[in-house]
Amino acid sequence: xxxxxxxSVIVATVASGIRLATPYLLAGLGxxxxxxxxxxxxxxxxxxxxxxxxxxxxxxxxxxxxxxxxVGIGVGLVMGAIYAFVTVVLQAQQGxxxxxxFLFGLGxxxxxFRRQVGSPRPVPxxxxxxxxxxxxxxxxxxxxxxxxxLTYFAFAAVPVLALMLRSTTFGMNVRAVGENxxxxxxxxxxxGWTRAFAILIGNTFAGLAGAALVLELGIFQPNxxxxxxxxxxxxxxxxxxxxxxxxxGALLYGLVAASVLQMKALQIIPRSASxxxxxxxxxxxxxxxxxxxxxxxxxxxxxxxFSR
Amino acid sequence: xxxxSSSTPVADQAAMLSMRGITKRFPGVIxxxxxxxxxxxxxxxxxxxxxxxxxxxxxKILFGLYRxxxxxxxxxxKPSGITSPSTAIEAGxxxxxxxxxxxPTLTVAENVALGLPSGRGPLTNxxxxxxxxxxxxxxxxxxxxxxxxxxxxxxxxxxxxxxxKALYRDARLLVLDEPTAVLTPQEVDDLFVILRRMTDExxxxxxISHKLHEVMALSDRISVLRNGxxxxxTIPSATSREELAEMMVGRSVKLVPDRPPVETGDxxxxxxxxxxRGDRDTIAVKNVDLSIKGGEIVGIAxxxxxxxxxxxxxxxxxxxPEPGGSIRFDGVxxxxxxxxxxxxxxxxxVPEERMADGAIADFSVSENxxxxxxxSKSFTKSGLFDRQRIAxxxxxxxxxxxxxxxxxxxxxxxLSGGNIQKVIIARELMSDPAVLIAAQPTRxxxxxxxxxIHSQLIEQRDKSTATLLISExxxxxxxxxxxxxxxxxxxxxAIVDAADATREGIGLLMAGVVDAA
Ligand SMILES: Nc1ncnc2c1ncn2[C@@H]1O[C@H](COP(=O)(O)OP(=O)(O)O)[C@@H](O)[C@H]1O
Ligand SMILES: [Mg+2]
Numbered sequence: 001x002x003x004x005x006x007x008s009v010i011v012a013t014v015a016s017g018i019r020l021a022t023p024y025l026l027a028g029l030g031x032x033x034x035x036x037x038x039x040x041x042x043x044x045x046x047x048x049x050x051x052x053x054x055x056x057x058x059x060x061x062x063x064x065x066x067x068x069x070x071v072g073i074g075v076g077l078v079m080g081a082i083y084a085f086v087t088v089v090l091q092a093q094q095g096x097x098x099x100x101x102f103l104f105g106l107g108x109x110x111x112x113f114r115r116q117v118g119s120p121r122p123v124p125x126x127x128x129x130x131x132x133x134x135x136x137x138x139x140x141x142x143x144x145x146x147x148x149x150l151t152y153f154a155f156a157a158v159p160v161l162a163l164m165l166r167s168t169t170f171g172m173n174v175r176a177v178g179e180n181x182x183x184x185x186x187x188x189x190x191x192g193w194t195r196a197f198a199i200l201i202g203n204t205f206a207g208l209a210g211a212a213l214v215l216e217l218g219i220f221q222p223n224x225x226x227x228x229x230x231x232x233x234x235x236x237x238x239x240x241x242x243x244x245x246x247x248x249g250a251l252l253y254g255l256v257a258a259s260v261l262q263m264k265a266l267q268i269i270p271r272s273a274s275x276x277x278x279x280x281x282x283x284x285x286x287x288x289x290x291x292x293x294x295x296x297x298x299x300x301x302x303x304x305x306f307s308r
Numbered sequence: 309x310x311x312x313s314s315s316t317p318v319a320d321q322a323a324m325l326s327m328r329g330i331t332k333r334f335p336g337v338i339x340x341x342x343x344x345x346x347x348x349x350x351x352x353x354x355x356x357x358x359x360x361x362x363x364x365x366x367x368k369i370l371f372g373l374y375r376x377x378x379x380x381x382x383x384x385x386k387p388s389g390i391t392s393p394s395t396a397i398e399a400g401x402x403x404x405x406x407x408x409x410x411x412p413t414l415t416v417a418e419n420v421a422l423g424l425p426s427g428r429g430p431l432t433n434x435x436x437x438x439x440x441x442x443x444x445x446x447x448x449x450x451x452x453x454x455x456x457x458x459x460x461x462x463x464x465x466x467x468x469x470x471x472x473k474a475l476y477r478d479a480r481l482l483v484l485d486e487p488t489a490v491l492t493p494q495e496v497d498d499l500f501v502i503l504r505r506m507t508d509e510x511x512x513x514x515x516i517s518h519k520l521h522e523v524m525a526l527s528d529r530i531s532v533l534r535n536g537x538x539x540x541x542t543i544p545s546a547t548s549r550e551e552l553a554e555m556m557v558g559r560s561v562k563l564v565p566d567r568p569p570v571e572t573g574d575x576x577x578x579x580x581x582x583x584x585r586g587d588r589d590t591i592a593v594k595n596v597d598l599s600i601k602g603g604e605i606v607g608i609a610x611x612x613x614x615x616x617x618x619x620x621x622x623x624x625x626x627x628x629p630e631p632g633g634s635i636r637f638d639g640v641x642x643x644x645x646x647x648x649x650x651x652x653x654x655x656x657x658v659p660e661e662r663m664a665d666g667a668i669a670d671f672s673v674s675e676n677x678x679x680x681x682x683x684s685k686s687f688t689k690s691g692l693f694d695r696q697r698i699a700x701x702x703x704x705x706x707x708x709x710x711x712x713x714x715x716x717x718x719x720x721x722x723l724s725g726g727n728i729q730k731v732i733i734a735r736e737l738m739s740d741p742a743v744l745i746a747a748q749p750t751r752x753x754x755x756x757x758x759x760x761i762h763s764q765l766i767e768q769r770d771k772s773t774a775t776l777l778i779s780e781x782x783x784x785x786x787x788x789x790x791x792x793x794x795x796x797x798x799x800x801x802a803i804v805d806a807a808d809a810t811r812e813g814i815g816l817l818m819a820g821v822v823d824a825a
Contacts, residue, residue, distance in 0.1 A: 187423030188394025
């Protein structure tokens with residue numbers, strides 16, 4: 001048994017925590033934008049599985065990380081368009097539609113994997129790049145500034161989305177249609193289009209999250225996400241519908257998960273307890289949700305279809 | 309009562325708005341049937357009618373929210389081209405909706421800017437909006453802070469934001485759908501001054517209301533809708549409140565109920581030192597003392613949100629009072645009793661939220677009529693419902709209270725608001741209660757049903773019930789009460805004998821001006 005609290009172990013844990021946080025952060029940010037507009041998407045996990053599979057398949061066939069990432073985004077856009085059609089145009093009940101998307105994503109990615117790939121083969125992973133100068137700072141550089149591009153993108157998206165929601169006309173429209181769509185409509189804001197765009201943004205982020213997950217691992221297996229997308233939805237509540245809040249939640253989740261992995265590797269946690277330890281991040285999230293419950297309120301029109 | 313056609317020539321020459329032959333059908337109802345309506349610059353044209361007469365529908369057609377099935381809308385002589393709210397706004401039409409169209413989590417400036425291009429590409433330009441809002445506020449006497457989030461504002465302030473929104477878009481024609489429903493009498497007076505200033509600038513206003521004294525005070529012209537049809541047009545100097553009511557309802561109605569003097573008995577409801585917390589956990593009712601004798605109706609006047617609801621719920625046993633106070637029915641302290649025990653002690657309660665708290669929407673009329681007494685021996689036989697007795701009971705009450713329902717097995721939710729309320733009142737009065745709490749007994753109820761409900765409340769008073777009436781409708785409070793208690797910020801600031809009460813005096817007290825009456 002070795003000591004957890006050594007500098008090198010902590011640096012490695014923080015670095016891996018940030019990596020692990022990336023798909024949660026991307027998916028959670030996307031879900032936030034959708035929910036801010038009043039649309040709940042419980043299908044995030046399914047979208048992630050689809051985009052993860054297609055990004056992986058692209059890697060196998062073409063070997064291009066850029067192409068694979070773009071395919072992941074494309075899958076998100078397509079699923080977003082479908083979800084927007086179902087919830088905005090057909091005004092279907094959002095909870096059950098999202099579950100439908102999830103089941104479709106789970107089943108279809110599994111099917112495609114069995115038919116097209118069969119047994120898992122590794123593909124090249126996303127390379128890590130050091131940010132010039134910052135990466136050279138001892139320890140801190142290795143922990144914070146030595147990551148892949150999708151991780152940088154995810155964290156850069158936090159202030160960008162915060163600014164978009166707070167200070168752009170589109171962001172204001174999103175907040176308005178999520179809170180009181182009748183009011184927005186009465187001022188000529190198109191509730192349908194605003195929600196459709198918010199859904200597209202949300203699903204694009206989910207698609208990117210799936211790509212980030214699979215390209216970081218370098219391998220695919222059925223049900224790769226193992227519920228990650230649902231945790232991302234929970235993180236939106238945890239983060240009180242604020243990008244910075246989502247980031248805190250994703251980091252908490254990633255860091256706890258990384259610590260558990262690290263402690264298992266160091267055999268601080270006995271093998272017999274490892275399954276229980278693996279639940280730690282989820283339990284922590286649930287506890288945090290309980291503590292935070294009722295402090296902030298969801299967008300008032302969340303899950304409510306709009307019609308005049 | 310003038311005919312619509314006789315007064316249109318004036319309107320035709322200078323009409324900013326002219327609606328012709330408007331028909332709008334919804335499944336099962338014709339909301340507007342061949343309606344003509346116009347507005348000239350500088351006038352207040354009132355649209356008067358009962359709930360459900362089709363006023364909002366007509367104005368939503370004007371605003372592009374609904375499309376008419378037939379008919380034509382012209383602005384300044386030309387087809388309006390309005391197909392949506394944004395085209396309406398472009399055409400200079402503004403609308404202050406009956407239910408405020410504000411986003412509570414957005415600031416005043418954001419609410420005003422919503423839907424407009426910012427002039428700064430994708431970014432908003434709230435500083436410029438705030439500056440313009442301040443200008444408009446100043447010019448029209450509509451003071452409000454542009455950077456405040458709307459949920460922090462009072463209803464009166466929210467209304468001002470709605471008007472500012474329309475002025476910001478330079479609406480030449482402004483529709484105000486029941487703008488006074490939530491205001492104090494003083495706020496109404498202030499609003500009228502603001503509205504007059506707007507007509508002086510040459511804007512045309514459509515004022516929708518069913519409050520007759522306001523209609524008489526503000527209007528230049530009055531058009532009356534009934535069941536979707538325009539039944540007449542007149543001007544205030546040529547009509548009276550009674551005549552307007554008759555046009556609205558289609559028969560003569562008593563606006564002020566007959567309230568013969570009656571011998572009062574012992575105190576039946578005695579509230580002393582009652583304090584109650586509201587939903588936000590702050591004290592909503594402060595050290596209130598109030599006693600009501602048998603044969604007496606005491607009305608509580610006050611702007612909603614000043615503790616009236618909390619008092620009613622505390623007396624009804626739905627909200628725990630703070631320790632130290634007492635609530636007595638016929639001398640028995642019920643403050644620690646549950647609702648069942650209070651009902652057994654003589655309580656009846658007509659709650660404010662009729663569909664949420666007063667009746668079960670999916671239950672039939674007969675089931676709702678026994679909701680309070682369903683366990684009593686009179687409706688059960690060996691532990692099961694006695695269908696025959698329940699049906700007899702329901703038939704009797706439906707007849708006695710003139711409830712319009714196809715059958716006693718009809719789901720209550722398919723009745724009109726007025727008839728649902730009659731079902732509730734019938735059930736509550738059936739027990740001949742010692743104490744009756746009637747909260748907003750006729751809100752949203754048609755004039756005919758309201759008239760009937762008023763007569764029943766007075767009849768019950770004459771049977772020596774102590775009635776606590778809570779109403780936002782000051783006319784109702786003035787018309788029904790023997791004494792009027794005015795609430796302001798959780799306290800009863802004055803109790804006035806009905807004989808000495810005036811609208812103005814009570815209005816000032818409601819606004820917190822204590823040495824007024
Ligand atoms: N969107 C709608 N769908 C179906 N029926 C409606 C709709 N809007 C209004 N109605 C019906 O049309 C009639 C007129 O309603 P409304 O214009 O709101 O009346 P008012 O504003 O005069 O109270 C009512 O019977 C109402 O139930
Ligand atoms: Mg209306």
